[in-house]
Every structure is written in C-alpha cells, then in structure tokens.
Amino acid sequence: xxxxxxxxxxxxxxxxxxxxxxxxxxxxxxxxxxxxxxxxxxxxxxxxxxxxxxxxxxxxxxxxxxxxxxxxxxxxxxxxxxxxxxxxxxxxxxxxxxxxxxxxxxxxxxxxxxxxxxxxxxxxxxxxxxxxxxxxxxxxxxxxxxxxxxxxxxxxxxxxxxxxxxxxxxxxxxxxxxxxxxxxxxxxxxxxxxxxxxxxxxxxxxxxxxxxxxxxxxxxxxxxxxxxxxxxxxxxxxxxxxxxxxxxxxxxxxxxxxxxxxxxxxxxxxxxxxxxxxxxxxxxxxxxxxxxxxxxxxxxxxxxxxxxxxxxxxxxxxxxxxxxxxxxxxxxxxxxxxxxxxxxxxxxxxxxxxxxxxxxxxxxxxxxxxxxxxxxxxxxxxxxxxxxxxxxxxxxxxxxxxxxxxxxxxxxxxxxxxxxxxxxxxxxxxxxxxxxxxxxxxxxxxxxxxxxxxxxxxxxxxxxxxxxxxxxxxxxxxxxxxxxxxxxxxxxxxxxxxxxxxxxxxxxxxxxxxxx
Numbered sequence: 001x002x003x004x005x006x007x008x009x010x011x012x013x014x015x016x017x018x019x020x021x022x023x024x025x026x027x028x029x030x031x032x033x034x035x036x037x038x039x040x041x042x043x044x045x046x047x048x049x050x051x052x053x054x055x056x057x058x059x060x061x062x063x064x065x066x067x068x069x070x071x072x073x074x075x076x077x078x079x080x081x082x083x084x085x086x087x088x089x090x091x092x093x094x095x096x097x098x099x100x101x102x103x104x105x106x107x108x109x110x111x112x113x114x115x116x117x118x119x120x121x122x123x124x125x126x127x128x129x130x131x132x133x134x135x136x137x138x139x140x141x142x143x144x145x146x147x148x149x150x151x152x153x154x155x156x157x158x159x160x161x162x163x164x165x166x167x168x169x170x171x172x173x174x175x176x177x178x179x180x181x182x183x184x185x186x187x188x189x190x191x192x193x194x195x196x197x198x199x200x201x202x203x204x205x206x207x208x209x210x211x212x213x214x215x216x217x218x219x220x221x222x223x224x225x226x227x228x229x230x231x232x233x234x235x236x237x238x239x240x241x242x243x244x245x246x247x248x249x250x251x252x253x254x255x256x257x258x259x260x261x262x263x264x265x266x267x268x269x270x271x272x273x274x275x276x277x278x279x280x281x282x283x284x285x286x287x288x289x290x291x292x293x294x295x296x297x298x299x300x301x302x303x304x305x306x307x308x309x310x311x312x313x314x315x316x317x318x319x320x321x322x323x324x325x326x327x328x329x330x331x332x333x334x335x336x337x338x339x340x341x342x343x344x345x346x347x348x349x350x351x352x353x354x355x356x357x358x359x360x361x362x363x364x365x366x367x368x369x370x371x372x373x374x375x376x377x378x379x380x381x382x383x384x385x386x387x388x389x390x391x392x393x394x395x396x397x398x399x400x401x402x403x404x405x406x407x408x409x410x411x412x413x414x415x416x417x418x419x420x421x422x423x424x425x426x427x428x429x430x431x432x433x434x435x436x437x438x439x440x441x442x443x444x445x446x447x448x449x450x451x452x453x454x455x456x457x458x459x460x461x462x463x464x465x466x467x468x469x470x471x472x473x474x475x476x477x478x479x480x481x482x483x484x485x486x487x488x489x490x491x492x493x494x495x496x497x498x499x500x501x502x503x504x505x506x507x508x509x510x511x512x513x514x515x516x
Contacts, residue, residue, distance in 0.1 A: 006478035008470050011083040014485040018076045019455070020448060021492040025069030025499075027447050030144060030190050031197025032062040033137035035228050040133050044126055054221055056121075057510060058201065059133075061503055063118055066140075068499045072492060083481065087462050087472035094160050094171045095150050102146035110139030145186050152182035155454070156250045157463050162374060164351050164367060181250060184242040185454075191235035192450065196443050198229015199409065202416060203440035204507055206433040213511045215427055223420040230413040237406070241302070247457075248303035248311070251464060253388075254457035256314045257395040259299055262288050264313040270298030276396055282315040282389065314392070318385050332376070334385040341380025344373035378466045387460060387468075395457045398449040405446035412439060 036059045043051035077099060080088050088095070116124060116132035124132070153159075159176030160169045202225050205218040247255050256264070260276045274292040297307040304311070312321065320333030332340075347370035354362035382388055416436070419426045426432070458464060462472040 007473055007476065007481060010478055010481040010485060011473050012469060014083060014481055014488060015076075015079055016455075017485065017489055017492070018072065018079060019451070021496065022069065022072040022076050023448060023451050024444060024496065025065050025072060026144065027189070027193035027196045027444075028065050028200060029062065029069050029140050030193030031195070031229075031232065032058060032065065032200070033133075033140045034194060035197050035201065035225065036062055037130075037133045037137045038228065039224065040130050044130050050217065050220060054217065054224075057217075058221070059117065060506060061204075063114075064499060064502050064506070066114065068495050071495060075488065082484075083474055083476070084462070084472050085474040087467060089168060090467055090472070091157075091160070091169045091463060094153065094157075094169060094177075097171060097174065098146040098150040098153075098177065102143050105142070105146075110136055110143055113139060141190050144189055148186045148189055149177050149182045151454075152179060152185045153177055154461075154463050155185075155458055156181045156246075157466050162377075164348065164370065165355075167348075167352070181243070181246045184239050184246055188236060188239040188243055188450075191232045191239060192447055194232025195229050195236055195409065196232075196447055198225040198232060198413070199436075199443040200440055201225035202229070203437045206436035207507065208511050209427055210430070210433045210437070211511060215423075219420060219423045219426060222416065222426065226413055226416040226420060230410075230417065233406070233410055233413060237410075244302050245305065251458065252312055253314065253317050253390060254395070254453075255303060256312065256317060257390045257392045257457050258399040258453060260288055260392055260396040261299070261311065261313040262315045264311045264316050266300070266310045267297050267308050268299040268303075268311040269294035269296050270302060271295075272298075274400075276393055278393070282318050282385075314389060318389070334379070334388055337376040337379040338382050338385065338388075340373040341376040341378060341382070343380075344370055344377045345380045347373065375465070378461065378463070378468055378471075381468050381471050390457050390459045395453060398452040398456065402446055402449040402453065405442055405449070409439070409443060409446065412436075 036055060039051055039055040039058065042048075043055055080095075113132040113135040116129065117136050120129050120132060156179055158179055159171055159173035161172045162168075163170045202222050205221040205225070208214045208218040244255070247258075256262070259270065260274065260280075261268070262280060262282055271289065272293050272295050274294075275290040277287055277290050280286045280288055299311050300309040301307050303309065317331075318334045320331040320336065347366045350366040351363055351370060354360075354366055379388065419429075419432065460468045460470070462469050
C-alpha cells in the first residue's frame, strides 16, 4: 500500500466532502416535505386557492432539491465499499442491515409516492394525493431514520458479537441498534431540517417582498414557515439536550473536546465565550483558554442534568480518573487500553494459528484471553495516547458556531413571527428582507457545524473504541483516492450550482406571475 497516512487522510477528506455536500440537500428535503404536507392539508380543509398555489410552489422547490440529494447519497454509500472495505468487512453484517432496510423499505416508499405527489394532481382524488404527500414526507424521515441508526451505531456500537471463526463482527441483537444515541440523533436531525426549511421559505419569500411581488403569497408563506421553523428549532434544542447526555455517557472524550476541557471538576462551568490556548496539551500545565467567560454549573447541567456532577476532561479520561458521588474512581487509562488492545490482537492471532493447527485447547485459551481484552481492541492500533484524542480545536469551534447560530435563529424566528402580525412592516422593512435572505446560507452553516461535531468529535474512530480510521481503509493507492476526490469535488459542485441555478430560475419565473 502507498503511504498509509496519505491514504487515510485522503479517504477521510473524500468521505467528508461527500457527506458535506449530501447534507446540503438532506435537511431541506426533511423539512420542506413536511411543510408542503402541512400546506396541502390546510388547502384540503379550506379549499382556498392561495393554499393550493403555496403547496405547488414549495413542492416544486422540494422536488428539485430531492432529485439532486439522491445522487449524492448514492455515492456516499458506494464509498464504504471502495474506500473503506476493511470497515465494511469488519462490521458489514451490522452496519449493512439498516442501510438495506433504508433502500428496500424507506427509499422505495419515498420514491413511489413522490411520483403521485408531483404527477397525480387531477388524476387521483384530493385525499389520496394528500396521503401521497404525507407518505413522501414520512418516507424521507424513515430513510433518514435507518441511515442515522447506522451512524449512531458507529458512535455507540451495540447488538453485536465478534465471531473469531469469520474474523468479523456479527449482529446478535437487532433491536439494540435503537439506542438512546440513535433515537436522539434521528429526531435531532429531522427537527433541525424543519428549522432549516423554515428559514429557507422565509428567505425566498422575502426575496418576493424585496422585488415587490406577490405580497400576500409571501406573507402567508412567511407566517407558516416561521411557526413551523420555530417549532422545529425548539424541538432541535430539546433533542440536542438529550444528545448531550448520551454523549457524556458514551463518548466523554467527544464532550471534553467540544468544551476544550482538559481538567474536569464537580459543578463544572461551561465556557460561553472562550479562545482556546493552542499550546495546551493533556500532559502539560498550560491554561486551557487564552480568554474565557463561563456559565457556572453549565456543563454539569448539560452533560448530566446535575449541577454538582463531575465532568471529566481530556487529561482525566486519558489518565483514567472519574469522580462518582464525591469519590475518586479509577477507570481504565488510555495507556492501559492500548496495552490491552495489543494483547487482544496477539490473542486473536494466536487463536487463528491454533485453529489452523487444529489445537482446540490452545484455541480455547487464546479465545478466553481475547474476549477479556476485546473491549479495548481498537486501541491496539495506537502506539501513543495522543493518537486517540480528537481534534480539539475544530470540535470546540464547530460546537460554538452551532450554538451561536442556533441562538440567532431562535431570536430570528421570534422576531419574524411578530412581524407577520404587522405585515405592513414586513413589507416596508427592506433591512429585514435582506437579513432574511442573507440568513439562509448561515442556517446551512449551522446544520453542517452540528454534523461536523458528531463526526470530527468521534475521531480517530470509524467505530467508537473498536476500529480506528487507520485500520478501516481499503488497500488502494493514494493516487486513486486523490483522483476521485477531485472528480467528486467537481461533480458535486456542478450539482450544487445546478440546483441553485434551477431554483433561482424557478423562483424568478414564478414570482413574476400572480401567486396570491
């Protein structure tokens, strides 16, 4: 194999590139599909022509986004086989199950009813058409459910057992995949899609007001989207709180990186505004922050819903120190995890040698040793504890970016709702119309930041504590990954430009007509 570091780094960058582009389309699909279904429901109840026009207008924008999102999603799944074949072999039986269900059930359901939704007007009954619209929205959410279950399993691997005969993991409890991390991750992603769709609709509608077209249509859309988006954002915050508790329980190193916390305390504060010290490491005495304004008890409340709880920092976790009910508890240090992980590797190799020789006694002995150290199997790939610490700076920054933008959009929604009851101000205030349009891309930045926290904070693992990225890649030349990286970058950029261009053309064309 070519230089291992190059292959790992370029494979990670390629997957990150694909995921980032794919996530540009997914949340809008999740949110806009439900918002369109809500609008059509109101139309069916009121028989108002304005609600029918609103439904068809936003449904078309949903369709443009949906079509391009599918293309990037397919490439993302193919990369597991091309770039991450060791990962696919090691855990394919478990990871592949939810992806197969997504393809067979959810995506099939979504693809079937989306055709009726777009082409069934005046061909099926209004109630059946409404049912198809709702089933498309439900299908999109179910599709994300299975994908996010697979992703959550990478954060918290459960429901499996290692089969030494196959040298891979096999599923032994399907329902264990529905862990607390999976459920919180699913609802957090779906509701954040609602919040994003709300900002998108408000921004496009404010463009109409900016052009002084379709005033009534724009105000109707803004009022509906602002309530819908605010509900989505509140539910996103609620599920985000649940996710923080799950991360503190199962991925304490990720939480410590999110906060830039190296030495934890009881009644741990959370930094509201801070600048990380770039010279700080887990094993030196440098200060954690160059500047810091903290909220007392904040991190203890966020992580454990207990203002006096101890939250471990990076150095505490590396050293294997925790505090429970005021007492210091020694956990397994990273140095010991590495040692025991390497012992698990040796025991597995000894088992394989004994199996080939037909020595059943040696097989039983080595298998017993292997199972005792298997929880630390992934650490055996490391030679230093530093390799097991995530990128603190990037995780810390993206977490604050998400929180700052989320807070802004909460205030944005409240203000927008108030303005919809003063439509003359909404129509007159050009500064607000411009602010709403500019806010649209920042909502995507907020969404992408949340995804980056989940994935970067898990590093260096593809599967938490089980398989690091350096052991998950395919045996391919780095040059192949570099080539496909730039190919995908070009294709995805073209697709993104195409979507934005088609949407802008459609909006410009339709807003010149009478939508009100």
